Amino acid sequence: MSLFDYRRAVRLQEALSRRVLEEAASFPGLDPSRVRLVAGVDAAYGGGVQAGCAVLVDYASSTQLAYTCHVREPPIPYVPGLLAFREAPVYIKALRKLPENPDIILVDGHGLTHPRALGIATHIGLVLGKPTIGVAKNPLYGEEKTVNGRRLITAHGVTAGEILEPVKGVKLYVSIGYLIRLEDAVTVVKHLMKPGLKLPLPLHLADKYSKNTARQGYIASKKK
DNA sequence: GCGACAG
DNA sequence: ATCTTGTCGC
Numbered sequence: 001m002s003l004f005d006y007r008r009a010v011r012l013q014e015a016l017s018r019r020v021l022e023e024a025a026s027f028p029g030l031d032p033s034r035v036r037l038v039a040g041v042d043a044a045y046g047g048g049v050q051a052g053c054a055v056l057v058d059y060a061s062s063t064q065l066a067y068t069c070h071v072r073e074p075p076i077p078y079v080p081g082l083l084a085f086r087e088a089p090v091y092i093k094a095l096r097k098l099p100e101n102p103d104i105i106l107v108d109g110h111g112l113t114h115p116r117a118l119g120i121a122t123h124i125g126l127v128l129g130k131p132t133i134g135v136a137k138n139p140l141y142g143e144e145k146t147v148n149g150r151r152l153i154t155a156h157g158v159t160a161g162e163i164l165e166p167v168k169g170v171k172l173y174v175s176i177g178y179l180i181r182l183e184d185a186v187t188v189v190k191h192l193m194k195p196g197l198k199l200p201l202p203l204h205l206a207d208k209y210s211k212n213t214a215r216q217g218y219i220a221s222k223k224k
Numbered sequence: 225g226c227g228a229c230a231g
Numbered sequence: 232a233t234c235t236t237g238t239c240g241c
Binding site for chain 1: 228
Binding site: 043044045046050078214 | 232233
């Protein structure tokens with residue numbers, strides 16, 4: 001990606017974040033009994049290709065209903081802060097192949113806990129106009145503060161994230177993506193976390209499927 | 225100038 | 232994220 005495109009992408013994020021941060025104060029509360037389908041998206045790489053997968057899970061029973069993958073060449077290299085421009089397109093392609101539309105989407109990465117409040121979870125939420133939650137394995141941006149035993153992350157004047165511990169010694173950074181409140185995002189993620197799994201079920205499965213799919217591409221490109 | 229930097 | 236075998240252990 002050229003320097004010019006980099007600056008253009010950053011300016012786009014800055015422009016969109018103004019709107020998102022205004023809306024954030026009035027993101028709607030969630031009625032857990034109305035949540036039926038949750039999707040998780042993740043990507044893996046191999047043999048020069050990018051494999052993005054989406055997994056559809058029934059929220060109440062935590063059971064897998066379907067999964068889809070889309071394989072393509074990575075559009076741009078990885079640039080910290082601009083992950084969405086590398087991975088959002090393949091996620092959206094995979095999500096459109098699902099047999100049903102999810103009520104909420106879990107994204108592997110950050111949402112508002114991003115330098116310009118426009119992490120990949122927020123980006124995807126804006127594009128699809130749906131509630132999204134960021135779930136990352138590493139911190140990116142924001143100030144951590146412990147309140148009543150909860151490790152909260154403040155970013156851009158918003159309590160935007162919380163650190164969970166799915167497994168002893170492992171941290172998970174949950175953040176507001178779009179159209180959802182932090183309390184609800186945390187409730188949803190906790191509900192989908194299972195004993196022994198480092199990631200909530202939809203992301204655990206998406207990670208597995210994307211790695212398997214990417215490995216096929218790697219093997220294919222290798223045996224020549 | 226130096227270090228940091230989701231996946 | 233990926234490059235990478237076997238090996239230790241429940």
